[in-house]
Amino acid sequence: MNVIVCMKQVPDTSEVRIDPETNTIVREGVPSIINPFDENAIEAAVQLVEEHGGKVTVITMGPPQAEQALREALAMGADEAILLSDRALAASDTLATSYVLSCAIRRIGDYDLILCGKQAFDGDTAQVPPGIAEQLGLPQITYVIGLEVVGDKVRARRLLEGRYEVVEARMPAVLTADKHMNEPRRPGLKSVLAAKKKEIPVWDAAGCDIQVSSCGLEGSPTRVIRTFAPSHEHEGEMIEGDPRDAACQLVEKLAAAKLV
Amino acid sequence: MDFAFTEDQELIFEAVRELCDEELKPKADEVDRAGEYPWDSVRQIAEMDLFGIPVPEEYGGLGMDVLTWAVVGELLSTGCTTTGAVYGAHMLAVYPILEFGTDEQKEKYLPPLATGEKIGAFGLTEPGAGSDAGAVSTRAELVGDHYVLNGTKIFISNGGDAETYVVIANLHPEKGTRGLCAFILEKGMEGFSFGKNEEKMAFHSLSNRELVFEDAQVPKENLLHREGRGFRVAMTTLALGRIGMAIGAVGLAQAAFDAAIEYSQVREQFGQKISEFEAIQFMLADMATEIEMARLMSYKAAWLKDQGGDFEKTAAMAKVYASEMCSRVTSKAVQIHGGYGYTTDYPVERYMREAKLFEIVEGTSEIQRLVIANRLLRENRLS
Amino acid sequence: MAIYIEEEKCTGCGLCVASCPYGAIEIVESKARFTDDCTMCGACVSACPQGAIVLEMPRKGEVDTSQYRDLWVVAETTPEGDLAGVTIELLGEGRKLADELDAQVALVLMGDEVGELAEKAGGFGADTVYLVSHPSLKQYRTGPYADVLCGLINKHKPEIVLFGATSMGRDLAPRVAARIKAGLTADCTELSVDPETRLLHQTRPAFGGNIMATILCEYTRPQMATVRPRVMDRAQWQEGREADIVEVPVDIDERSVATKIVEVIADEGAGAVNLQDAEIIVSGGRGLGAPEHFALIQELADTLGATVGASRATVDAGWIPAYHQVGQTGKTVKPKLYIACGISGAVQHLAGMSSSDCIVAINKDPDAPIFKVAHYGIVGDLFEVVPELISAINERRGQ
């Protein structure tokens, strides 16, 4: 049972702000963490391998600093970690990211499952895992809160709006983990220190047969043209009038702000 | 002089900080109110291998130095003082075995203590032997291949919940302190039981039980160090324990400071944040300065120990300064919180009560000053 | 855009024939061959064990954008078999955008025996409905839905395709986008078009809502987006309006579908009090005067689909259980909308809710500190204002 986990290092979003002058994202001084849903994916992978044998390989596409997150994944029990880092990959959107990851996964080869997080805390799109599944021609099961491997099939419980769905797919398949799936373990210090000593290979685009025209800025169909802080009109507004009148005015304002 | 930690140490501290922020701190109040030994938190720090930090790798530990152990104790104390206290008291059993144990004793007792599978405790204090530790009256007699112990110990941290005990008893009362011996006891040994668990003004969930020996049967091979060397074992253990107490006080004071500086920037009176009042700012400045001073003293004592130097005086200085500092700082934290600080809705009133303990255990402030003064006079004797 | 078979790899096994929803592959002399019905949906590509089928999509810069016209909405249905709310919202928003582009609105409706809904879509403003009915499409599954949709898109070339940012839309859209190599913007809360460039300006929150981003897909088509439910206005119902219904015949072989739905279970606990995840919270304070008056708060909450919160004063008085408490010693919340009724706004209460996106305060004391953090304040008796508020909301809904 070989499991590949796609993991992203993300800024701790609760602390990310927009610079009001330049309208750009302030990343300085914001701590980086493993995308929380990816921790669930790692935990699930480690549990599967504890049960069925095999190995867990964690891969991330990111800047050299992402190595830190890979070490945390190793401490959590992953057997191997790969850092996919190349200037050509920077600024990839979800299509390009999923293309790049699918190329790297082909290079790893020999896998039964690919686990991802439900979505990344920063980009928040949830688009990379289905993209990976498509580019590898594999079935996908998103929003998974529980899974079980029976023979050559994986059976997963998905959390949807107001209902659960139990789905079965042939392996290999791509699954995305929801936070309700498990409680990610807190690695012991021995594992943390051992993980520090492990070799983490760094792969570049050429080594994975990645077409440079399909990744990075060039390979990304979407383009962010503007970022800005959501408006928190804090100039409080007092609504005058008799109760009926005030209520109607309020509802208008809330409706205009799409709140009711 | 190098104040930098190694990469490994930074990794460890970061992991412990995270554990404290995410797990221990949020439930610290609950842990204290429960009045029950904090097994949950103890298991959590055990799973993180924290108990193994000062234990050599060959005995299942991480083989880190005393400084690393101390900083982890500080962080735990900031997160949850009770858990920090458990961690500190545990070391009082680990350390004498490490320092004085035979290979067999180390092989037998250290691995489960390193993983936290078993918790340790140290029994010295008796109703009639507090500051005057040499006055221990628990009797030991050699009968065949067993030492037979009779007497009681009180206030023993982790007592009853721990599995492994290092206990001081007197084999030859006529020889005074030179009759003292140290023994390793296991919970469940014949004739070894537990009495009252003290009710205290704070640390409600830390067990401080009476150890009762009624013809307790201790196998001969459980003698730690040599006959008559018990006082030395106790003093060596307490010397290290002082570093633990000093750093625990630093950690607690830090928690109080953190709460105070946050509150001062939220609370408004006279149309402004109270942090804008100079009187509050000065309190915060003094608190931070004193904490830093105590921290540096404690780290230095740990560092001296790791260098193999004589750390006893430095550790005593750190302990007395840090514990008294902690009382001042926690009291100021309550002051900054005003009436709210006096309610049980905020943790600072608990911090203030907890702080007092550090001035008492493992040698009261008075005893620390005695130790310091004795050393000073010895070092500066006029010829 | 092209699809072809590398003949030397093809073994004529026929798995591609089974996978093709459009019945557009035949085996001739032990080799697969596409017929004219091929829509280039790409379903066969992953079905081929030899990797003999290649779908080539134009890449960025190679797309002739002028060939693409019209705005599509991909329909979603409720478990009860009606059009989902988000679909009606997308028809409403889609209509506005399409009008600016002088384009048509089409609804892609996949399901089993959903003809009735196709008729309804006309009334909600669709000009065309692509109706794809097949037993294998009864419940949403990624594979067949993606295959059918890719085929339709490649054949008809819409300029814009909108999906609901629901568990279905967010599962389907990226799969489709990856196959046809189109850009996709996630979870949009605002859309607009520039009639000059015909570009869709897609605005969405990222970084956990701390940041908004506007995104364009300049060089690929269609421009695809998933749109957050309950953000856009619903399409107005127009009695008698009809859409052109285009029935799309498909042939899906259940054996070639990679996933099987074993069971669907309704989530009982969905209604439990979960202040932290609530999008709207209506909180009551001591101003309610008596425990039974929380019923009024509950009524307003029900009207808004909100969760009920409370100040500590009411919890301490035993009017409501402690898990409703917001504040320093209760829950810290950050809903989109927080309505405080009869709450003074003590610092300890504010500590738990002041970062809510929008705060409404109703209090009879004009100097109550709650007004300092409120975005909208109404000075008045809550027993008068709240019932009016409930009826004003209901009236607006009824319009």
Ligand SMILES: Cc1cc2nc3c(=O)[nH]c(=O)nc-3n(C[C@H](O)[C@H](O)[C@H](O)COP(=O)(O)OP(=O)(O)OC[C@H]3O[C@@H](n4cnc5c(N)ncnc54)[C@H](O)[C@@H]3O)c2cc1C
């Ligand atoms: C403000 C902003 C808005 C954006 N909006 C869009 C948009 O609407 N559409 C678009 O196409 N792009 C968008 N992007 C670009 C997008 O964030 C990046 O492409 C990013 O690399 C992947 O998307 P995500 O973070 O949303 O990941 P998601 O798709 O949400 O991630 C889900 C899972 O995929 C895996 N995964 C994702 N990235 C990696 C990685 N680098 N390495 C390993 N595994 C990974 C992880 O398991 C992760 O849990 C946006 C970027 C910014 C800054």
Ligand SMILES: Cc1cc2nc3c(=O)[nH]c(=O)nc-3n(C[C@H](O)[C@H](O)[C@H](O)COP(=O)(O)OP(=O)(O)OC[C@H]3O[C@@H](n4cnc5c(N)ncnc54)[C@H](O)[C@@H]3O)c2cc1C
């Ligand atoms: C919560 C808690 C946990 C504890 N854990 C342990 C444990 O794990 N193991 C253990 O063995 N013990 C433990 N103790 C005991 C602790 O170490 C003793 O309480 C401490 O050493 C003081 O002894 P005492 O209480 O007998 O005070 P006393 O010695 O009676 O002191 C009373 C007062 O007299 C002063 N005094 C005494 N002698 C002198 C002197 N010569 N000159 C000046 N002043 C003097 C003291 O400073 C103090 O102010 C614990 C105690 C508590 C409260």
Ligand SMILES: Cc1cc2nc3c(=O)[nH]c(=O)nc-3n(C[C@H](O)[C@H](O)[C@H](O)COP(=O)(O)OP(=O)(O)OC[C@H]3O[C@@H](n4cnc5c(N)ncnc54)[C@H](O)[C@@H]3O)c2cc1C
């Ligand atoms: C240590 C500590 C921790 C605390 N933690 C919290 C906490 O977590 N959460 C919390 O909420 N509080 C907390 N408090 C309590 C807090 O200080 C306030 O006492 C409490 O929030 C007051 O609740 P209230 O606003 O409902 O009541 P009040 O302050 O009595 O306010 C009632 C308000 O209702 C208005 N009113 C009365 N009648 C009407 C009417 N008919 N129509 C409209 N308005 C009307 C009044 O003008 C008044 O402003 C804490 C206090 C302490 C000391």
